[in-house]
Amino acid sequence: MHPNFHQKFTQVPYNMGMKSQQALKIDSVVKSYGDVRVLDSVSLEVHPGEFISLVGPSGCGKSTLLRIIAGLEAQDVGSVSIGNSSVDELMPKERDVAMVFQNYALYPHMTVQQNISLPLEMSQLSWMQRLFFVGNFFSKTKLIKDTIANDVLEICKSLGLENLLKRKPAQLSGGQRQRVALARAMIRNPAVFLMDEPLSNLDAKLRIHLRNELVELHKRLKATFVYVTHDQSEAMTMSDRIAVMDSGKILQIGTPNELYTSPDSLKVAQFIGTPQINLFELTDAKDGSHFWGSATSPLNLNKKSTAALALRPEHLIVEAHRLPTCDVQSSAVISRLEDHGSEILLHLAIDGYANELFITRIPNLGHQDGFRPGERINVGFKLDTALFFDAQGRRSV
Amino acid sequence: MTKTSLTTRQSISGLLFSLPSGLLLVTLYALPMLCLFLLAFTDYEMGNVVIKWVGFANFNQILKDPVFSRSLWNTLIYVAMVVPISIVGGLLIAVLVHARTKTRSFYEVIYFLPVTSTLIAMATVWQFLLHPKLGPINSILKLLGLPAQNFLGDPTLMIATLAAIGIWQLIGFNMILFLTGLSSIPKEIYEAAAIDGVTNPVDRFFKVTLPMLGPTTLFVLVTSSITGFKVFDTVAVLTQGRNQSEVLLYDIYLEGFTYAKMGYASVLTLVFLLIIVGLSAWQASHMDKKVHYA
Numbered sequence: 265m266h267p268n269f270h271q272k273f274t275q276v277p278y279n280m281g282m283k284s285q286q287a288l289k290i291d292s293v294v295k296s297y298g299d300v301r302v303l304d305s306v307s308l309e310v311h312p313g314e315f316i317s318l319v320g321p322s323g324c325g326k327s328t329l330l331r332i333i334a335g336l337e338a339q340d341v342g343s344v345s346i347g348n349s350s351v352d353e354l355m356p357k358e359r360d361v362a363m364v365f366q367n368y369a370l371y372p373h374m375t376v377q378q379n380i381s382l383p384l385e386m387s388q389l390s391w392m393q394r395l396f397f398v399g400n401f402f403s404k405t406k407l408i409k410d411t412i413a414n415d416v417l418e419i420c421k422s423l424g425l426e427n428l429l430k431r432k433p434a435q436l437s438g439g440q441r442q443r444v445a446l447a448r449a450m451i452r453n454p455a456v457f458l459m460d461e462p463l464s465n466l467d468a469k470l471r472i473h474l475r476n477e478l479v480e481l482h483k484r485l486k487a488t489f490v491y492v493t494h495d496q497s498e499a500m501t502m503s504d505r506i507a508v509m510d511s512g513k514i515l516q517i518g519t520p521n522e523l524y525t526s527p528d529s530l531k532v533a534q535f536i537g538t539p540q541i542n543l544f545e546l547t548d549a550k551d552g553s554h555f556w557g558s559a560t561s562p563l564n565l566n567k568k569s570t571a572a573l574a575l576r577p578e579h580l581i582v583e584a585h586r587l588p589t590c591d592v593q594s595s596a597v598i599s600r601l602e603d604h605g606s607e608i609l610l611h612l613a614i615d616g617y618a619n620e621l622f623i624t625r626i627p628n629l630g631h632q633d634g635f636r637p638g639e640r641i642n643v644g645f646k647l648d649t650a651l652f653f654d655a656q657g658r659r660s661v
Numbered sequence: 662m663t664k665t666s667l668t669t670r671q672s673i674s675g676l677l678f679s680l681p682s683g684l685l686l687v688t689l690y691a692l693p694m695l696c697l698f699l700l701a702f703t704d705y706e707m708g709n710v711v712i713k714w715v716g717f718a719n720f721n722q723i724l725k726d727p728v729f730s731r732s733l734w735n736t737l738i739y740v741a742m743v744v745p746i747s748i749v750g751g752l753l754i755a756v757l758v759h760a761r762t763k764t765r766s767f768y769e770v771i772y773f774l775p776v777t778s779t780l781i782a783m784a785t786v787w788q789f790l791l792h793p794k795l796g797p798i799n800s801i802l803k804l805l806g807l808p809a810q811n812f813l814g815d816p817t818l819m820i821a822t823l824a825a826i827g828i829w830q831l832i833g834f835n836m837i838l839f840l841t842g843l844s845s846i847p848k849e850i851y852e853a854a855a856i857d858g859v860t861n862p863v864d865r866f867f868k869v870t871l872p873m874l875g876p877t878t879l880f881v882l883v884t885s886s887i888t889g890f891k892v893f894d895t896v897a898v899l900t901q902g903r904n905q906s907e908v909l910l911y912d913i914y915l916e917g918f919t920y921a922k923m924g925y926a927s928v929l930t931l932v933f934l935l936i937i938v939g940l941s942a943w944q945a946s947h948m949d950k951k952v953h954y955a
Contacts, residue, residue, distance in 0.1 A: 336852050357858040369849035373872035382868070386858030394864075448857070 287312040287488035293342035304512040315489040317499035320509035362449030366461040368441045370433040377429040384412045530657035542622040557594025558615035571655040579649035580624035590644030700927035707921040719928040732907035740889035742824035751835025759843045772833035784898035819906040842877030
């Protein structure tokens, strides 16, 4: 039986309290390559059974963090604990983690079955039992091998791979390969699954499909997932919590909803959500009051340090029947219509913001509400839907 | 002007475009092969005015020729030593050199030097090194209290000595080929292996490195075998076939250019070609199934 068996299966799901329990704890980890500081004192706690995403632009350090958790790289400073004990001195195989790579990293010379059974063979068979031909003369070899073959078959059935056992990776599609990589990770029943952009080599349709499969898998396994992606929509749709990273730091950790509705910083606000959040620099009058667009009356703000306000596209209101609810209005010209079927995106040139376009989304009700490119309309928003930021990009509350 | 179809016009222009290289192929490769094949059935000797058709006489002579069977045997022994040692050695050195970071290029140059030098020139150096009286190698043997050896005169040592020089020349070339193969193995495979528990270097070599080097190994095997069978320079310079140290190519050279018996030399060449083509085809077809191509 796996040494961590009891610990793993007696853990309380993370949402039932018990703050002291964690599947994974990263404490002030620093990592530099030469003069470049890739990770700058990163700390993170992941609860058992949680699906957490590390998301950020490329080069933000998210993959390095994942590799440090896996033990493929060593941190310069700080420590990593898995299941309440430090793994800093442990080799990757001893850390009770499994990793799924972006390019699958399957062994091309092995069949699907051999790929998946390798981790078990390495851990359950002695080197003599693994010897070609000779190994079969040890009494227990066959028993162990049969058990492993059974486990492999079980896992493959659960992932719909049972008909591909004898194939080589080259004979599989991208989606099948990634499932084999998942199976290889699952077979060891690890405490933590580490996934490094596992879907980004797949085409868009398959990516969405496997996204759902992964979420289902996470529900079924009740295991801890650490998922690295540069695709914020992937992180938003899959995760319990998201850690947004930039330049080697974690900017904010929160549920997808927290990050969307209440970002701590402008960077997070801009990184999360498509289309991107609309950002308005506020014009300061001499008396310190702020004006928006062509509005004649100043914004009723009691925040001195506000430099910019940001509005999600759905909070920029253009429909005539909703305009009266707005606190502020300005005049704008429709530059372009983008029909997405269920909704329409309007690109607006708002007075007072030359050379900039802002986006609003309206539901597509069939009659397009009479919006046409080139048309001049009124646009407005409610103050309580706006997010305000100071000159340093910090949220001013 | 008659109306020709598009496909006809395309095939005509295609043929015209391929004509120059086609001519070169025929004159440089096909015609000599044909001449060789025809000469094998004649008694042609260089300088002869009349050529007589002798049928299979030359082929029959092969079976009775002690020099041919000796040189075939010598060549086989030479190949049996050079091919495995230069492949396993080249792989071993490549794995060691690949792990170096700063000194890697230094080792690459050192091991590759023999490949870049002319074997004829190097053979004279070896001649000095192996000299029964003056050679440093024998001095070392004497220092160690061992009897001096006549490496290039003793019939029991000659082929092994030639093989050692052959290995010395080939091992660096094989190392470079294996280094290229090693560099093309993705890093992630090793990382996945580290997480899967393949941490012992021996396990890693046999589970990951060696299988991933399959295509390289096949190529190295075929080229090394051909190089091995083609041994000539060292024999020509160092032993001149004395004390029964003839090899296939040297025998062909003797028959064709020393004794001027072109007809017989042609048969020997045909046999030589058959051996090489047959062996390479067998290696390629036999190994191809076991080799994985990424």
